Amino acid sequence: MVVQSGQEHHRAGVFKQQNKTHKHGRHRSKGSISSAVKGKVSVKTLTKRARKELKKDERRNQAVQLRQKKRDEVLLKKRSLGGACTAPFLIAVVSLNADIDPFGILEFIKQADDEAVITNSEEGNIHISVPRFKQRFTLVVPAPGDLFSSLDALKVADTVMFLVSASSGETIDDAGEKILTAIMAQGLPSTVVAVTDLESIPPKKRHTAKQQVQKDVLRWLPDEKIITLDKIGDGLTFLRKVGSQKQRAVIQRDRRPHMLAEVAEFMPDDEGSTGTLKVSGFVRGCPLSVNSLVHIPGWGDFQMSHIETTSDPHPLDKGRAARDGGMETNDSDTTRVLATADPRIQESLQSENSPDPMEGEQTWPTEEELDEAKESLEAKRRVKRVPKGTSEYQAAWIPDELKDDDDDDDDDGETDENSEEEIMKMNEANSDGESSCGDEDADDYETITVTEGGVDAQRYDDKMDLTEEQETLKKIKEARTDSQFPDEIDTPHETPARVRFQKYRGLQSFRTSPWDPCENLPVEYSRIFQFANFDRTKKRVLKDSKETEGAMPGWYVTLHIHGVPQHLWAARRSGHPLVVYVLLPHEQKMSLLNIVLKRTGPIENQQPIKSKEQLVFHIGHRRFKACPIFSQHTNGSKHKYERYFQPEATVVASLFAPIMFPPCSVMAYSEMKDGSQALVATGSVLSVNPNRIVAKRVVLSGHPFKIHKRSAVVRFMFFNPEDVTWFKPVELRTKHGRRGHIKESLGTHGHMKCVFDGQLKSEDTILMNLYKRVFPKWTYEPFVNTPPSLFSNRLTDEVME
Secondary structure, three states: OOOOOOOOHHHHOOOOOOOOOOOOOOOOOHHHHHHHOOOOOOOHHHHHHHOOOOHHHHHHHHEEEHHHHHHHHHHHHHHHOOOOEEEEEEEEEEEEEOOOOOOOOHOOOOOOOOOOOOOOOOOEEEEEEEEOOEEEEEEEEOOOOOOHHHHHHHHHEEEEEEEEEEEOOHHHHHHHHHHHHHHHHHOOOEEEEEEEOOOOOHHHHHHHHHHHHHHHHHOOOOOOOOOEEEOHHHHHHHHHHHHOOOOOOOHHOOOOOOEEEEEEEEEEOOOOOOEEEEEEEEEEEOOOOOOOEEEOOOEEEEEEEEEEEEOOOOOHHHHHHHHOOOOOOOOOOOOOOEEEOOOOOOOOOOOOOOOOOOOOOOOOOOHHHHHHHHHHHHHOOOOOOOOOOHHHHHHOOOOOOOOOOOOOOOOOOOOOOOOOOEEEEEEOOHHHHHHOOOOHHHOOOOOOOHHHHHOHHHHHHOOOHHHHHHHHHHHHHHHHHHHHHOOOOOOOOOOOHHHHHOEEOOOOOOOOOOOOOOOOOOOHHHOOOOOOOOOHHHHHHHHHHOOOOOOOOOOOEEEEEEEEEHHHHHOOOOOOOOOEEEEOOOOOOOOEEEEEEEEOOOHHHHEEEOOOOOOOEEEOOOEEEEEEEEEEEEEEEEEEEOOOOOOOEEEEEEEEEEEEOOOOOOEEEOOOOOOOOEEEEEEEEEOOOOOEEEEEEEEEEEEEEEOOOOOEEEEEOOOOOOHHHHHHOEEEOOOOOOEEEEEEEEEEOOEEEEEOOOOOOOOOOOOEEEEEEOOOOOOOOOOOOOOOOOOOOOOOOOOOO
């Protein structure tokens, strides 16, 4: 066939049908496969490339690299403590029984190794350097039974040693349980449990006694195995375990530089009221900058003037200790200034915003504006007095006789307005009736004093506070009523409902209805600080804290803290460890903290806590007093206000306090009249968000009077037609799930005709939900009284016969 010039053959496209080849069963070479494929790429291959999926060898190599990285991090963290050039292991010794003497137990540890170098600091801390382990240890003993002292020591400790007794009746007594509960709620570091007095038990009963102690300890620390500490050899076993065990991370401690004072000295200023506090110790956690602020628990926030570095007074080897005299040397040739504060970049002590009362005010109006305002006033026909927030449209149908009420700021008195007062009447005996008995009967009787049940009733009553008993009973009754009928109140008779509830509003949907968070804010909001994006700020602050230049962890430095009040130094108690925490940026500023709280302790001992009741909070390294408001822990933009913190409940407490970056542990204590404190709730910081809307709900209830299919006549919700007209736009609901609205008012006594989405039942109750936003009060108090010792105030039970 002759092909003419210019003609082209037909070429099949890429979508040509490809029939299956015959499966001949022979092996196909790579060349044949590539020629058959003709450059086409599998769809799975393209998907893997887009998702960057690794091959098997690459995945194996990646797993090896991650494993090696984690191993290096663990080794680096382990080597960052206890070495010759790092900070020693800081061990807090806490006894959980009043019969244990912790200072006597320390003698076994001090005599554990003959080659160990033992030095003491001015603050009473014991330093033990063991050359055979190439490790150093620091032991701090807080005051036994002192709650604040134990919590402050555990804020900086790497390991805590709990001392329990095998010879006493209780392994952990009541005071020890309170201390242990608080320590676990604050954040538990690595633990060691040592049992004492085991040698005083007969040899045949020692194994049984040790098993009983182990059983009691497992209730609190399930994975902890106890050790014996009764001999000198046991001390070496304890040090070996502390030096080799895995360190437990406490995030709120590791993210901030901190220090336990080894030497503290106060130098008063010329004025005499303040001075400079010189604190020496090992830097722990993160690098310490001289331009940051420091916080001393119980004292407050302060600035540093400069940081000095000196030689390590507690070396590892014995030769250096002999050369240095075994104690700290403050010679001028070994002390140098490491860093000096720069006023331009140093953190400010300003904690509150200073609002300008004239900010936002207009200038004096011009003559044209005055004439325009005069004409607008003349154009108005009448002036009405209406509640705040009323629009012009709403004011058009408000009756003229409406007047404002005096005050509606009391949030706690709504449940008691319609209740009747109980009147106690005492009947006096008639003297004539008493003398009506015959003389012959008087000889047959005599008057004696009987002690019922073998208890001295008068002495028992003298120890009780009847006023507190009545207040507690009243609180329990109100909390029970609020739990059974949540937020329901009676409509007052003497005050119009439109005036009594003029600050409340109706919402079609509590979850989706809009509510402006910047609407009608109190004046306290002008004193606090708010973040544009709190999560982004937190991420930046934590990243910058790791890259800070200054004193590195493990260095022995001296902080010069100026502006410390002299009365705080004079009131310092002996045996209380001095702890210094370095604040992150913005942590000295006031804002609105939202913290999640859960009730703790046995349910039979839990009493309801009223909202706005004063509590003592331990948040991270801070402790202070405040009166929070409680709300539900739910999702969404609005959260319902809780009048009471019920037993076994979880709520969100909102209060004004300094900023704390989460995660951060929280403990709430209730202060008793005798000065003691009881732990009532534990939790953590949720957010720092002033825009969290806490809406208080009141529920007005009515009862059906007449029912006809979907319509009904409702009474007892309002008592005048004006109130019915005022609340006509608000949606109604019933306890059986019906929804409806007010159609019209009937008569002059508050009856109203309502229409619902279904047939009502005669036993149903009609409800109307009203909401208003509530705010916490400015009740922040930074200073908290120290409670009495738990061990010294142990109550002995009296044997009643």
